[in-house]
Amino acid sequence: MSRRGFSVLELVIALSLLMLISGVMFVLFNTCSNSFQLGMVRQSLQGQLRRISTRLARDIRQTSFHTLSVNSDTVNVNLEPGTITVARDSICLAHTSSYDAVTGQPVWNGYTVYTATKQVPRGQLISYDVSSSVPMCAPGVLQQELDDFNNSVLSYKMLPSVKAQLGTSKTWTQDVHQFAVTKNDADQVILVRLGLRGEQGHTQNGRRSLAEAAEVVFRFKAENTWPRL
């Protein structure tokens, strides 16, 4: 019984097969890894959306339709290829934690600003809670938006914002793709479109290559609107 080694041909074939299998394994692993990462990004976006929507729902439902004002803004986002214009709005709404013991009307004891900053491709969604004795609930006085917000909305978008000094601020997400808010006077409802975008991997020129987007549209009724249509 003689023991002979592998021939060159056998080795070449074996090594070729090994390389092929390794290559396939690498591609598979890379794909799975990217998918896993994207899955994590997706989960993160969904978690953020859940968190933001819970807070937005609470704040907007507790305000009055007449106290909520919107300042519209947009940014151009280069998506390679193509550029799209997306909304980066800001909203300001009065908040309440009690009602007047005589009239029963909500006591507006502060306001909250939600603003989406203008960085591209992804901005931040920041809220500013400001305690303020807002004299907007007296019967017959229009519960209009704060002048401060109307006149200097951009300063809420600048980072660091000087407006943050007015109260407590909180960054809800750094993945804002778009934040569009519209008021529907006929239904007295507020429509909020919030899109988040997460990215994974890089292109040759350094940009993230794989993107995952999550978007929700809320239709909020401001429960403390009085009188309501």
Added chain:
Amino acid sequence: MRKNKRALALVIVLFSTVILTMMVGAFFVVNQDNFSLGRAAEARLEAQLAAESGLSYARFKLEQNQTWGRGPFTGYPEVMGSLTVRQTASGLLGEFKDGRSFRLTIRNQLGQASGLPAANGLAAVPKDSVVVTAWGEVRGFQSGLEMLMVGEPLYDAAASSNGMIDMRGNKAWEVHSRDKMRNWVRSNDEIHTNDVLRAGTTESTKFISDVGSTIPGTLWSKKEIYAQDTAVDSGNAKAFFGSTNATAAARSTKNYNIYDLKLSDLKVPQTAAVSIPPGRYYVTETLATPIKKVVTPRLLLPPKVDMVDQPQKAIRAVTYIPEGGGSPQVFYDQAGLNAVADSGGVKPPATGTMVSGTATFAPGFTFDFSTLDFSMTGSQQLEVNGSFSVGYGTGVDANGNPFTPQLPKPDTDIKFSSSGSMTFLNVKGNMTVDGKVVGHGAIAAEKDIFFRADADLTATTTDPLVFWSGGNVTVDATGRQGVKLTGLVYAKNNFEVLTTDNSVLQEVRLTGALVARNGKIKMANTDKINMTYDPAYLDTLTKGLPNDRRRLAPMCWRVL
């Protein structure tokens, strides 16, 4: 060799199993927080929804009976499908079959002149309001909500309609409000203002607060809002607002349910109804025969006296024609008869009853021959069990043939008391007045109401109704000056002011609230239309319908 291969296979299988187990384990470890957060968020949301179910339940109960929850609860436990509500020491506990539940605390001061002070960690309750606190509980998560509710006005706009509101062709339309919070016009169909957006227009629409409110007006519609026939949209909304001081809230998807007002909802004079026979009450003429005394002197004999009938003369009469046929009843005035008497006197009309100044058809319903007005007086309810019509008609001779009128045509007006008592006319059919309706009163007709313009009818805030129609309310303004109605005007179908000859009406002034529930509101050819929403005329209705029913609206809602 075979054993070695089997062992190798076992090792590979075990290795794969371990790897897979580790991957699954890692997946769960990595996502555990997410799963927990997701479950918690879901449970919290369900708890809030359970609390909202509790609020809805309480609101439903309170709208049925505004005294609910003020005293001890009765009739519990109550089972409604999968929900069972039972009484507890502090309030009510609602339990769904799937384990979700809510707890309710009700502090009810609806209809009360005083509120409740803060106590036991609960905020004060203002007078004439109710505060409901609801805690929802799902899988150990709790969510609390609190809602303060107040009575909702039965109607909340100067004009409300399920059909089109058409104000085209009027020179000026002013919508005033005596409510600090609202100045609205509402339609579940289209709204057409006059031509306020046309360059150089002389027409105007203005929303004005009579109580110094800074809140602008609102034209609310489920369909389009037009300035004449130009749709108000985002392109011209600003110009429209600048011109009218009103927001055009068009194309709403909300359902605005205009309350279907029933006569039984109204507080009418509680005295027993006096019945007026149904039919037509017409101011007419009738013919009397003057008698001339002709004295012929005779020689040596006493003069001959002849009583010679003269040509017949018309005297004023009032005729009642019963509904459904029957003999007309004619009344004429003794003074009128005497006025046409000649030297020999006068022969009364062939038919009819002579009265002295006033014809009385029912206690409180009379015709005055000196003013030629019908009168409705007394704080009472006059009921007509059929149709009721007041107007002018030509007279008929002894053979029943109409004759050419000899007297000027009068306005056949209905005059209610000028002040003080308020008379309620309740007609079970159509109501037609060919003249003015003035004074202090209310008219209800199960079918249509039709009258000529120059009306001036006023209700009181305690008896707020001025018109209630189960059909249409139509004002014929042809050749007239103005219409003034103060109080609640309710038409089940249409409310319309029209002219048949394109003449221009000077003014329509409606104070209170105008409702055309199933129909449209249409006015045209008027120099000035003044609509004023005055909640004072609705307070009585808003503060409690019969059987303590009440429409409620949330004023303050907050998360606890």
